[in-house]
Amino acid sequence: MAPQIDxxxxxxxxxxxxxxxxxxxxxxxxxxxxDPAEVEKVLNACLEDGYFYLxxxxxxxxxxxxxxxxxxxxxxxFFEAPIEQKNEFGLISSHLGYEPVGSRTGAFGAGTKDGYExxxxxxxxxxxxxxxxxxxxxxxxxxxxxxxxIGSCNTITKVILSALSTGxxxxxxxxxxxxxxxERPSTTTLSMMxxxxxxxxxxxxxxxxxxxxxxxxxxxxxxxxxxxxxxxGTCGAREMGFVEPKPGCAFVHVGDSLRFASGMKMQSCIHxxxxxxxxxxxxxxxxxxxxxxDTMFMDSEGRYVTAGQWHDEKFKAFTDPWQWQAMAPKSxxxxxxxxxxEDDGKAVEAPVADEKVVATAEVKEVSVNA
Numbered sequence: 382m383a384p385q386i387d388x389x390x391x392x393x394x395x396x397x398x399x400x401x402x403x404x405x406x407x408x409x410x411x412x413x414x415x416d417p418a419e420v421e422k423v424l425n426a427c428l429e430d431g432y433f434y435l436x437x438x439x440x441x442x443x444x445x446x447x448x449x450x451x452x453x454x455x456x457x458x459f460f461e462a463p464i465e466q467k468n469e470f471g472l473i474s475s476h477l478g479y480e481p482v483g484s485r486t487g488a489f490g491a492g493t494k495d496g497y498e499x500x501x502x503x504x505x506x507x508x509x510x511x512x513x514x515x516x517x518x519x520x521x522x523x524x525x526x527x528x529x530x531i532g533s534c535n536t537i538t539k540v541i542l543s544a545l546s547t548g549x550x551x552x553x554x555x556x557x558x559x560x561x562x563x564e565r566p567s568t569t570t571l572s573m574m575x576x577x578x579x580x581x582x583x584x585x586x587x588x589x590x591x592x593x594x595x596x597x598x599x600x601x602x603x604x605x606x607x608x609x610x611x612x613x614g615t616c617g618a619r620e621m622g623f624v625e626p627k628p629g630c631a632f633v634h635v636g637d638s639l640r641f642a643s644g645m646k647m648q649s650c651i652h653x654x655x656x657x658x659x660x661x662x663x664x665x666x667x668x669x670x671x672x673x674x675d676t677m678f679m680d681s682e683g684r685y686v687t688a689g690q691w692h693d694e695k696f697k698a699f700t701d702p703w704q705w706q707a708m709a710p711k712s713x714x715x716x717x718x719x720x721x722x723e724d725d726g727k728a729v730e731a732p733v734a735d736e737k738v739v740a741t742a743e744v745k746e747v748s749v750n751a
Contacts, residue, residue, distance in 0.1 A: 390403070390625075392606075392623055394623070394655075394657060399620070399621075399622055399623060400620060400622030400623070401622060401623045401624075401625050402610055402612055402622040402623070402624065404426070404430060404432055404433050404434060404624075405422060405423075405425075405426040405430070405433045405434070406433065406434040406435075406436055406627075406630065407419060407422060407423045407426065407433050407434065407435050407436065407633075408436050408439070409435055409436060409437050409439060409441060409442045409537065409540070410439035410440070410441045410442065412540055412541065412544050413441050413540055415543075415544065415547060419544070420544045420547055420548045421548060423541065423544050423545065423548065424544070424545055424548030424549065427545060427635050427639075427643075427647045427648065428646055428647055428648070429613075429648070430612060430613065430648060430650075431613060431634055431635040431640075431647060431648030431649055431650040432610060432624075432632065432633065432634035432635070432648075432650045433632075433633055433634075434627050434630040434631070434632060434633075435537070435541075435600075435630055435631045435632075435633050436629060436630050437537075437629060437630065437631060438629035438630075442537075444533070445533040445534075445536075445537060446629065448526075448529045448530045448532075448533040449530065449533070449602045449666055451526045451529065451530070452526055452527070452530040452573065452666055453664060453666070454526075455523050455526050455527070455573075456500070456573045456575065456664055456666075457664075458523075459500055459523075459573070460498060460500075460575040464481075467479050467481075467498075467500075470500065474503075477501055477502065477503045477506060477570070478500075478501060479498070479499070479500050479501075480498065480499045480500075480501065481498050482494075482495065482496060482497060482498045482577060482582055482586065483495060483496075483582070483586050484700065485589075485590065485699060485700055486590045487585070487586055487587050487588055487589075487590060488587050488588025488589055488590055488591070488653050488654060488655045488656075489587065489588070489655075490590070490591075492585070493585050493586065493587065494582075494585060494586040495586065495587075495588065495589055495590065496576055496577055496579065496582040496586045496587040496588055496589075496656065497574045497575055497576040497577065497588075497589060497654075498574075498575050498577070499572055499573065499574045499575070500572070500573045501570050501571070501572045501573075502514075502527055502531070502570065502571045502572075502573075503568070503569070503570055504531050504535065504567070504569040504570065504571070505566060505567065505569070507527060507528055507531055508563070527571065530571060530666070530668075531571050531668070534571065534600050534668035534670075535563070535569075535668075535670070537600055537631070537668075538597075538598045538600055538633075538668065538670040539558055539561065539670075541598060541633065542557045542558045542561060542597065542598065542639075542670070543556070543557075543558050545557060545639075546558060549643070549646075557597070557639065557642060560642070560672045560673055560676040560688075561597065561670060561671075561672055561673065562673060565673040565674075565675075566673065566674045566675075567671050567672060567673050567674055567688070568595075568669075568671045568674070568688075568689070568692045569596075569668075569669060569670055569671045570668075570669045570671070571666070571667075571668050571669075572666070572667045572668075572669065573664075573665075573666055574589075574664070574665045574666075574667065575662065575663070575664055576588070576589075576607065576654065576656070576662070576663035576664075576665075577662060578656075578659060578660050578661060578662060579656055579659035579660070580659070580660065587655070587656050587659075588607070588653060588654045588655045588656055589653055589654035590653055591611075591621075591651060591652070591653040591715075592651070592652070592653065592699070592714065592715070593636060593637055593649040593650060593651055593652075593714075593715050593716035593718055594634070594636035594637065594649070594650070594669060595636055595637055595638065595669065595671060595691060595692050595695050595696070596636035596637075596638060596639075596669035596670055596671050597635075597636055597638040597639040597642070597670050597671060597672055598633060598634070598635065598636065598639060598670045599633065599634050599636055599650075599667055599668070599669055599670075600631050600632075600633055600667070600668040600670070601631060601632040601633070601634070601665060601666070601667045601668075602631050602632075602665065602666040602667075603626060603632075603663070603664065603665035603666070604626050604628075604664075605626060605657070605658075605661065605663045605664070605665075606623060606625070606626060606657035606658070607623075607654045607655055607656065607657045607663050607665075608623065608624040608632070608652060608653075608654055608665075609621040609622060609623055609624070609652060609653050609654070609655055610622065610624055610634075610650055610651065610652045611651040611652070611720060613648045613651075613718065621653065623657070624652075634650035634652065635647045635648060635649050635650055636649055636650075636669070636671075636716070637649050637680075637691065637695070637716035637717075638671060638672045638676075638678070638688055638691065640716055640717070641678040641679060641680055641681070641691075642672070642676075642678050645681070645717070648718070649715075649716040649717070649718050651715055651718055651720060671688060671692065672688035673688060674687060674688055674689035674692075675687055675688070675689065676688040680712070680717070681712040681716060681717025682712050682713075682717075694713065695713055698713055698714065
């Protein structure tokens with residue numbers, strides 16, 4: 382159980398003061414050198430909280446920050462293009478292609494839709510020579526941008542994974558990185574997300590629903606407010622609070638697969654994205670490092686499953702209609718993490734459909750992973 386967490390800072394959102402949760406900041410350069418103190422620090426952050434800031438401002442990380450800025454420029458070009466061009470990507474699979482606004486449940490649970498569009502690029506696909514990437518991307522500099530971004534993110538997450546193995550005293554085949562080998566098939570994905578203003582999507586299509594990630598580690602870049610987390614433990618479980626964007630830093634959090642691989646010792650981060658400023662276009666870049674497809678672990682239900690199976694089961698739940706999601710076990714939706722927050726179980730107004738008003742109902746906010 383994580384220790385009591387102080388929330389010394391708050392921010393106004395939707396007419397009330399909401400916590401801005403504090404967290405550890407890990408120095409990437411020290412982690413790259415396997416500095417013992419920094420290794421212990423990142424391990425404790427994953428064991429106690431499940432998330433941390435990663436400072437990339439040193440000489441070893443600045444190139445990676447530059448890669449993300451180039452990716453952001455690519456995102457503006459892509460998402461500002463006509464829908465016909467974006468649809469050239471299609472949704473080839475659950476972790477590859479273009480996904481339009483409103484494909485999933487929104488930030489406020491039952492009856493709502495998401496407020497973002499997304500472009501997902503598979504690391505395996507890039508490594509195989511990108512046979513399914515549309516020719517306009519292949520024949521421009523954008524493919525090189527994606528390759529650089531994926532390469533940077535893969536290096537960063539592998540360094541973190543190696544440090545966690547060392548911190549836990551793992552050796553040989555038991556080390557986490559030995560189930561995340563580059564040459565083995567996995568669903569590791571670079572996801573680029575564009576959250577549209579509420580005036581475009583409508584009040585019932587906002588944000589990104591509450592969930593834990595399928596991934597082992599998620600590496601997130603965003604310069605804008607909107608990400609909320611629920612820290613583990615008795616204090617943090619009471620309320621979702623914001624993650625403050627920190628210049629020169631990425632936000633890293635643990636996903637289900639690493640929680641399972643650690644024997645449930647690490648915390649899988651419960652999070653969602655809400656419209657902090659409903660009038661702005663928000664952009665974020667997420668790299669989901671996932672275990673090799675045939676990696677076996679025990680999930681929170683005590684089942685032995687492969688990483689590929691867990692991905693497919695949870696992704697199906699994530700894209701199911703909210704009525705079906707409500708029937709899914711929380712052990713899948715939240716990776717076995719326990720919550721008992723004051724923002725759960727409230728009356729939620731269902732959206733209006735066909736000019737008929739649907740009565741409000743007492744419902745649990747439901748959510749699944751990205």
